Amino acid sequence: MVDGNRKHGRATAVLAIAVLMLAACADVPTSGPVVAGNPVRDPGPPPYVAFAAASPSPGDEPAGIVDGFLDAMRAYQPGYETATMFLTPDAQASWEPMAGITVHRGARPSIEELDDNVIRMTIAVAGTVDENGSFEVAEPGTTREIDLQMAQIDGEWRIANPPEGTLISEDIFAREFESHNLCFFSPDLEVFVLDPVYVPINAQTATLLTQMLLDGPSEWLDPAVHTAFPERVALGVSSVPVEAGVATVDLSVAAQDAEPAQREWMAAQLACTLSGLPEVTNIALDSDGVPLLSQDQPTIPATIDERYDLQRPGTVSVLTAVQDGAVVQRQDNEYEPVPGALGDPADVLDIAVRPVGDDVAVIGDGGFTVRVGTLSDGAQPDVIYEGAGLTSPSWDRNDVIWAVDRIDDEGDLVALRPDGTELEVRSEWLKDADVSNVSVSPDGVRMVVVADGAAYLALVVHDTENRERVSVERPRRIGPAGTAVDVDFSGAEHIALLSEEKSDEPDAEEAEHREVDVYLLDIFGSVVANRGSVLDATSVAADATGGTVVATEEGLLLEHETRNRWADAGEGTAPVFVRETVS
Template sequence: MTLPISHPTRPRAAAASSIIDTARTARRAAAALLIGLLLLGGCASIPTSGPVRAQALPDTDPETIFVEAEGPTVGASAIEITQGFIRAQAAGVNDDFRVAREFLTDARAAEWNPHVGTTVYLGEPALVATGADSAAVEQDDDYSADFVDVGGPVSLAARVDENGALTEASAGAEQVVMFRLMRQDGEWRISQVPDGTLVSQPNFTTTYRRIALEFLSADERYLVPDVRWYPVQNLAAHATEGLLAGPSTWLRDAVHTAVPDRTTLTVAGTVHVSSDGVAVVDLSSQVLNVNTEQRSVLMAQLSAVLMQVPQVRSVRLLAAGADITQTPAMLARGPSTASEVTAVVNGRLGLVTGGDFTADEHFEPLGGGQVTAVAVEPADDDALPLLTVVRRGHSDIVQAPAAGKPAANSVPLLSGNDVSEPSVDRYGWVWSSVDGRIAVASTDGREEPIAEWLAARRVTQVRATHDGSRVAIVSTGTGDDREPVLEVASVVRDDRGAPTQLTQGIVVGGSLADVSGIVWIGESTLAVLAKSSTAPDRGVYTVPLGDWSQPQPAIDNPIALAGSWDVRSLFVLKEDGSLVARSATGASWTSVLTGVAAVAYPG
């Protein structure tokens, strides 16, 4: 699909006692202010002369909701002060952590840096106060010692770094948090606390929003997402500054950007969004030095990012105040919804349409061993796929025999004792793992991309993205730690498009176990077969990059997945050879075909 990108449906958040509807509050505040001014008319006058002073208000979606925080109360216990500080951190993105600092001693408040990262937790922290002798303090408001330590374990949901990149925590992960409190002017205040913030998962997902920054593939034909979380307050400015700062370190060598070096917002932290949804992005003068084509690509990047902000409907680009808006370049973004699913039935390759299978006469019948997987090269510009491969047993991957040329079936592209399911990128390279090592081949030969961090691990699955800039990898340790780890790495290519290096990236799906059967559904989400702490049987899960894994409807004995543009495209192949698809409601699976040996979308 291509840009411009349609705007997603705006979610509505449920009301909660700790949350304020800002639109309603603003109206009430305005009414209260007017009444107050009228009541004060007898003792104070409203100025009728002198300069008019205007103060800009933040651009806020009328449906945006904020967490409310209250400062410390007189006589609060050490535990109450600590609990109040934790609650106030969720509201810090709205008040620059002003209320949160009220719970700290003056010295710590001046030094505390909340912006180095966020720990997202589940449930409520079980806090206990202990005195200098490590004994429990029950009535700590009357405790006379110099300090009190308050702490306890918290269940981890995720960690978010200083750039907004979220890593899902493993199932059952905990962290002990500890705060030291001292008396200041007779009241308990926190004197020792780590930098960074501690926020509950519900408050985090209320006050932050997931945004995919969009960069360019090496050939500048595709947008490549880099997922971050930014505060909903002033979201458009946060997202724009994230794009201007460039991609994450792990992605940097695999992508490009049309943003000129040292480009900033003309006014830091400011992207005005008008009432009719126009985001006005005023960049520094460096943008004036780029040509029209590059400026069009920059417009495409900005539009793709800012159209994820709920109130934005279009983007206007300025450079040092001068309007330089132009039509965004037409860049591809993920697989097309027109992608067709390929299957192997009764030894024939063909397409699945609805509940029917139609053999593809461009290919000879498959022979020379049991087919256990298939992969198809993605087609750019509606061209026919250039390469289709099949795995025979678990020992080799061969090119599917074209009609009239069955001999091609006998030449393995990759072979070994343990060969994983293949994936074909849009450059025509076949990805797999062979005997625990990443292997890449084309009809012209084989490549061994450098991946030093995998030297001591055994790779079991590899799957390339549609943009060709990243791969998902499942690997296990070779020692006592054999639990599979799911990572996304970037792909550095040479001028021929051949992969030469893999850069270690991000760990995803941290809460899942025994991961296998990975496919991409869109450019920033994986579907996997896995187990979890709440479901010991293998099932289907979606794993959005930089987000939490989500279970899909239960299914018996799944062995393989096929997916394309989003979760609605999913097919699941079961152990008995039956193929099922998501039902129209997404709440169950619907039978499609039987007797299926392998299934795949292009990619």
């Protein structure tokens, strides 16, 4: 968690990013949704010409003034000098252009002239960049109406009440911004938790990312992560120079109070955060000119430390599924039963595997029990929980087994320890919701929940004073419009989503087959890729390396190959990818 001063610094850094980005914006039409990820930056020159906004022309009508104001917000000048020319003197004094960014669909908002000299802008909102720099996807169909009061100043029309913040089109935002990850720690300091932020492609990225890292995590993520940097530590100089591949991070003198172990964690966070920059190969970490690293190692590689990397090298993904009530694994394109009791035809309905090791939680006995066993020996799994209609197990790295229990035809979240201890799940927003599916991210911090037919991204916060209490909070609606069917995390940065579009046709319910779309979302919930549709798809399994498998009502497994092409992957249900170490 971070204090208010640090949060203010984070907001200031983000606004500086917006300033730099808007200075470089160009009105070049592109297509497609807002895309987040961690793309490789192109070090070459930008393929566009900077847009220069025009000032108001004498005699412009109100609609022309509004159009000019929209254009001027795309091209930053100190104080948005050109944009303010379209405002009344009072509005110029009160307007806060850097209060946030609203990203809208379409080239520009629609404009309608109303009575009493009012211009109404209607915006199809794609998302917003909040004061902490996080992008939040708007719910499908979200619109915003802004009524601009027009007034005449010396015979010329001007805007008297501009909106707070700036407006930018989705296409330009996607073209000019790219996503990078700030790296924080899980509360136990065992793994990195990624906090993605957008930065302009041609910004001083190393400086901006370092400043944002020091300012702390986004407000949304803050309760669930830890940073090794002390609150009083800031950049000792105003930039992070990169010379011959070495980024020199000079911190304020307060960093010298950090113990050696804390310095190592600080360096690991920096190396992870800057690892996506091709111009940075090594990092030197100083404080007021005094090296903070050991004399034997004055710099460290700008790479993700394997000790904290969720996607550790030396592991492979093995497709695991259920056939005739038995757990099987794919080996050389053939399915082999796992050893022992779980590999015998029984009553297994669904499975979840512990992130580390070969322990497995299975839903069995017709959905009335959760059992815990292993994939490698013949012992009968132990019953740890009895429910009414259990589905959708997920085993997180905090050693919590999640599932949905359908009681009185309504799904509730259940959280269990492997010994059967039931945790208290606190979640105001899920109290009256019908939960059908759940998946926890590999870092254990985020959760995707399907509730009332919609997919939500939520934060998982473990109580530091009571180990048997956990909160699921801060929900954000994600994905396109439609009825969510199933979800699964694809590594720490992406989410696989099955979504069924409801038809308005009278006989839609009588259709022989359901057409279910398969989407890949980024961690903000924006669509990265539409992988086509699969008839009667019921569940999805995703792997960090990009593999995706769906199961159908007919008990078939289909594996994504390219674009919207799906290949036969055999028979089975409840697919899941199991990470195994390569010997």
